[in-house]
Amino acid sequence: MAKRLKSGLTVLETLIAVTIFAVGVMSLFSIFPVSAKAARQSIGHLAAVNLAERELEFSRAQAYDAVQNRSQDYDIVIESNGATNNLVFQTFTEANEIRTGLKHVKVVVRWTEGGGTTRETSLETYVPRLQP
Amino acid sequence: MISWYLVSMRSGRSRAFALVLVLLVLTLLIVVLTTVAFRGVGNLSATKVTRISKQSLMAAEAGASEAMRALVEDSALDGPQSPGQLPDGARYRATIFNNFGGGVVTATNGVSVPDGTAYILAVGTDTNGGYERTVGVLVGGSTATGAGYAMGAGGDIELSGRKNISGTIRASNDIRVNGRMDITPLNGNGRLLAGNQLDAGGNTNMDSAQDARARGSISGNIRGAMVVQPNDTTPDTQPFINDGRTNNTLGPSETGRLILPNPDQAVLLAPTTFVDHTGVTSLTSTNFNLNNQIHYFPDGIDFTRVTFTGQGTIVTGNGNQLTMRQARGVVQANLIALRRPDQFPNSGNPRVEVRNSEVEGLVYAHEDVESHGSTLRGVVIAYNDRIRLSGNSTVELNSGAFSGIPGFEPWAGVVGGGGAPTSLGILSWQRG
Numbered sequence: 004m005a006k007r008l009k010s011g012l013t014v015l016e017t018l019i020a021v022t023i024f025a026v027g028v029m030s031l032f033s034i035f036p037v038s039a040k041a042a043r044q045s046i047g048h049l050a051a052v053n054l055a056e057r058e059l060e061f062s063r064a065q066a067y068d069a070v071q072n073r074s075q076d077y078d079i080v081i082e083s084n085g086a087t088n089n090l091v092f093q094t095f096t097e098a099n100e101i102r103t104g105l106k107h108v109k110v111v112v113r114w115t116e117g118g119g120t121t122r123e124t125s126l127e128t129y130v131p132r133l134q135p
Numbered sequence: 136m137i138s139w140y141l142v143s144m145r146s147g148r149s150r151a152f153a154l155v156l157v158l159l160v161l162t163l164l165i166v167v168l169t170t171v172a173f174r175g176v177g178n179l180s181a182t183k184v185t186r187i188s189k190q191s192l193m194a195a196e197a198g199a200s201e202a203m204r205a206l207v208e209d210s211a212l213d214g215p216q217s218p219g220q221l222p223d224g225a226r227y228r229a230t231i232f233n234n235f236g237g238g239v240v241t242a243t244n245g246v247s248v249p250d251g252t253a254y255i256l257a258v259g260t261d262t263n264g265g266y267e268r269t270v271g272v273l274v275g276g277s278t279a280t281g282a283g284y285a286m287g288a289g290g291d292i293e294l295s296g297r298k299n300i301s302g303t304i305r306a307s308n309d310i311r312v313n314g315r316m317d318i319t320p321l322n323g324n325g326r327l328l329a330g331n332q333l334d335a336g337g338n339t340n341m342d343s344a345q346d347a348r349a350r351g352s353i354s355g356n357i358r359g360a361m362v363v364q365p366n367d368t369t370p371d372t373q374p375f376i377n378d379g380r381t382n383n384t385l386g387p388s389e390t391g392r393l394i395l396p397n398p399d400q401a402v403l404l405a406p407t408t409f410v411d412h413t414g415v416t417s418l419t420s421t422n423f424n425l426n427n428q429i430h431y432f433p434d435g436i437d438f439t440r441v442t443f444t445g446q447g448t449i450v451t452g453n454g455n456q457l458t459m460r461q462a463r464g465v466v467q468a469n470l471i472a473l474r475r476p477d478q479f480p481n482s483g484n485p486r487v488e489v490r491n492s493e494v495e496g497l498v499y500a501h502e503d504v505e506s507h508g509s510t511l512r513g514v515v516i517a518y519n520d521r522i523r524l525s526g527n528s529t530v531e532l533n534s535g536a537f538s539g540i541p542g543f544e545p546w547a548g549v550v551g552g553g554g555a556p557t558s559l560g561i562l563s564w565q566r567g
Contacts, residue, residue, distance in 0.1 A: 016154045017154075017157065019154075020154055020157035020158065020161070021157070023157075023158075023161065024157065024160075024161045024164070027161055027164075027165055028164065028168070034169075034172040034173070035172055037175075037176070038171075038172045038173060038174065038175035038176055039175055040175070041175035041176045041178065041179040042174070042175030042178055042179070043175075044179055045175065045178040045179040045181070045182045048179065048182045048183070048186070049182045049185065052182070052185060052186045052189055055189075056189055056193075059193060063196075065344075066344045066345070066346070066361055066362075068346055068361075068362055068369075069344075069361055069362065103370075104204045104207060104208070105200065105201060105204045107221075107222070109222075109223075124186055125223070126186075126189060126190055126193050127190070127193060127197075127221050127222065127223055127225070128193040128194070128196050128197040128200065128221070129196075129197040129200040129201055129204075129221075130200055131200040131201070131203045131204035131207070132204065132207070133203065133207060133274075133558060133559040133560070133561070134207065134324065134558045134559075135207055135208070135393070135558065
């Protein structure tokens with residue numbers, strides 16, 4: 004009797020352990036969608052930052068008078084871990100002469116994620132005129 | 136572990152051990168799953184750091200840009216500049232290591248700054264001073280002519296025939312072009328700037344990074360220019376200041392304007408420095424040794440088929456003309472025609488005429504300059520009136536044309552001497 008009781012307790016213990024395990028795993032599973040979303044957001048964010056830098060460098064490469072407001076769309080396909088993300092980015096360059104011979108240039112990049120959320124990032128710098 | 140488990144089973148401790156084993160497996164699984172689960176979140180954090188780091192770099196470039204602009208306006212600037220902050224919060228600070236004047240200059244990061252250049256070391260950070268990035272920019276300055284113009288006239292500029300121009304063409308009044316003209320930028324300057332009308336009657340070919348501007352209308356065929364701007368209101372098309380002043384200092388209401396050079400004649404023609412050729416008005420088919428001297432012809436001079444040796448400066452005074460016809464070989468001389476201070480603004484006819492000759496140096500007249508079928512390497516200036524080119528002509532800007540000519544120091548010393556404006560060219564741009 005004592006031996007059977009001992010075996011039964013072992014099964015009970017295992018069931019309890021499996022339950023704890025299941026609860027733990029289930030709670031972890033709830034993190035996965037958040038993590039996946041963050042991963043997708045990360046991909047979009049990184050591409051947006053690089054586009055902002057690209058647009059700023061484009062402005063810097065222009066003659067001073069040609070550094071002006073402009074907008075540009077980029078349709079980019081990004082492959083990551085076997086998944087393909089197709090993202091459309093809109094860049095808006097704002098150039099304002101803050102004093103004679105010096106322009107403040109700010110690039111804002113906006114994009115919409117798969118879930119419909121619109122996000123944006125930006126970079127800014129100055130561009131000088133090199134003639135008096 | 137299995138043998139130990141079997142022993143434990145046999146020893147009656149299996150009940151507790153099963154739980155321990157399951158918890159152990161559970162812990163390991165949690166660690167693995169947590170790592171995987173938070174990878175995406177970690178990536179996002181890393182991306183945000185990337186953005187902050189890039190913004191710090193852009194802030195450093197903003198600091199360098201601001202320092203470059205300050206250096207354009209005052210070429211004597213040196214040392215740390217005022218720190219600044221971009222509208223969204225990133226901060227920057229820049230230091231100028233100015234070696235325009237020559238000498239031994241070493242930046243704090245160990246970069247040796249070559250003679251005739253300036254090095255700008257800028258640091259950018261985020262709002263809180265973190266994520267520090269640096270930029271090092273080496274710039275060169277164009278000496279002598281701050282605007283980098285190859286031709287500057289207080290009146291009109293009239294260009295006909297086939298022309299190759301290196302440098303900017305700038306007139307207080309009209310620019311009129313007939314026949315083909317190619318303008319090549321030099322030190323970033325290959326512009327057409329008219330204080331009134333710009334009429335490009337022939338084909339005018341410009342660089343795609345350059346502009347053509349006029350305060351009045353623009354007509355004709357201008358190809359390749361990035362901007363063609365009639366009715367321009369920028370300072371670039373404001374008339375030159377040519378009011379007889381012999382300094383290069385702008386008044387309080389003259390910001391952005393340029394002063395045409397006007398030599399201090401007491402310095403240029405100091406009694407001990409020039410060779411007096413009073414009474415000589417014509418030299419034909421002879422040799423003339425310039426001998427690194429200033430040759431003063433107060434009654435005007437007409438050189439015809441003369442062979443020049445050495446280098447020097449030829450000056451006519453009292454409102455008289457300087458003519459150079461069919462010079463043999465290259466003339467390494469500055470050609471200057473002056474009116475006396477008491478003849479200002481319009482008395483006499485101090486003009487320079489160059490025909491079928493090749494001149495290396497400053498070509499300067501208080502009234503007008505006329506060139507036919509000639510090559511002029513230097514700077515061409517008509518202080519009061521017009522520049523007229525005809526025939527096959529070449530004008531190449533030499534921004535050092537004023538160097539070494541007494542009386543022109545306020546313009547010759549633009550870089551590293553007096554803090555006057557200068558044009559900059561970027562020689563290298565390093566990010567760190």
